[in-house]
Amino acid sequence: MIRVLYFASLRDRLGRADETLSERPATVAELRAALVARGGIWGDVFADGQRVLAAVNQEMASAEQVLNEGDEVGFFPPVTGG
Amino acid sequence: MIRVLYFASLRDRLGRADETLSERPATVAELRAALVARGGIWGDVFADGQRVLAAVNQEMASAEQVLNEGDEVGFFPPVTGG
């Protein structure tokens, strides 16, 4: 089981702020592929070439990062603070 | 006639804050040489190799700068503000 959070323009476009997945993909890249496979707006938002950043347990993560049971994964667009 | 001002450690060492010279040396370097020629502490303070800065009419000046009638020349050590 992993928890997935969506922020800013991603959340607006997906119409969802968070969800809990019972399946656990092996890596961030596999999670992203599973989201693309939902089709529709999910395919658009997470398609290859779309600049989506990921954090695992609140730290920036690469696509290759391995996911463990209970992990929190956040997806978001490039940041614009400061 | 030129007016000469001495600041900070130079003023303390020379025991003089300012003076008016009736003779007008042609350049800053010539003025400095005239001061060295006074001997004693003047020779020490203005000797070649002593780091003394000069301003003419309140702007930083090189040794070669030409002096004109009525100029104000300031001599001082390297600055330490800020």
Added chain:
Amino acid sequence: MDVEIRVQDTPLDALAETAPVFAGRPSVGGVVSFIGLMRDINHGDAVNSMTLEHYPGMTEKALAAIVDEAGRRWDLQGVRVLHRVGEIRPQDPIVLVAVASAHRGEAFRACEFIIDYLKTRAPFWKREQTADGGTRWVEARASDEHAAAGWGEP
């Protein structure tokens, strides 16, 4: 190195908040601060207000990691990083980065490093309300990526 990091949804008094980085510390010789302010115009459009969203929990971790890295690179006596979230208006301070050091060069380097990294690594997002009543998410700027890349990998 004394560090304070804060994310707040209340007004940020950037000048008053700078004082603790040096007050009562007579070994501090220089303080460099950066205040980021909301402008009333962006890409040529008048902007009435802005909403700053963040990723609670991650934000504080990301800022702490950036400040830690600055403390490894330079000899610092105090660092404060304060950031607004929620709705803000033109001229409101968005962020304060204040760095105290014995020597000014280190304070300048560290302050700019922190804001450059914050702009590309800390999970904040801005949404603008324009004068015509619309809203839009602010796009990240390539110049910010470029500035952060100039410091090399942490």
Added chain:
Amino acid sequence: MDVEIRVQDTPLDALAETAPVFAGRPSVGGVVSFIGLMRDINHGDAVNSMTLEHYPGMTEKALAAIVDEAGRRWDLQGVRVLHRVGEIRPQDPIVLVAVASAHRGEAFRACEFIIDYLKTRAPFWKREQTADGGTRWVEARASDEHAAAGWGEP
């Protein structure tokens, strides 16, 4: 570019004095400021107080020339340079350099340029009163010359 330069023998409220560089200017996106503070120790000796002397008339000209040069090199909206003279005590602000710009990189460059040049070109001199009752003129530092030289000739 709005410029204010001031030399004063009264206490310098460095934080409050930073406000005018951005207050009421909604096109300012970033403010970088440097505050130089008196330390209670120098070269290992406790310092009780310090007297700042300057060359009245030349000081203001020198600071104006430095700020003008910064305005030629970078796109700035406001600059304030305020400097104490007279007797000061540890923790007293000695100098404030505050720079406002639309973009932070220009504000950082200009602020550091101004303080680096001030430290080598503006006619101020510090005399320390040490804890043992003695006084001594502060020596110029080679590191300041080096920092100013890094910006090239104006």
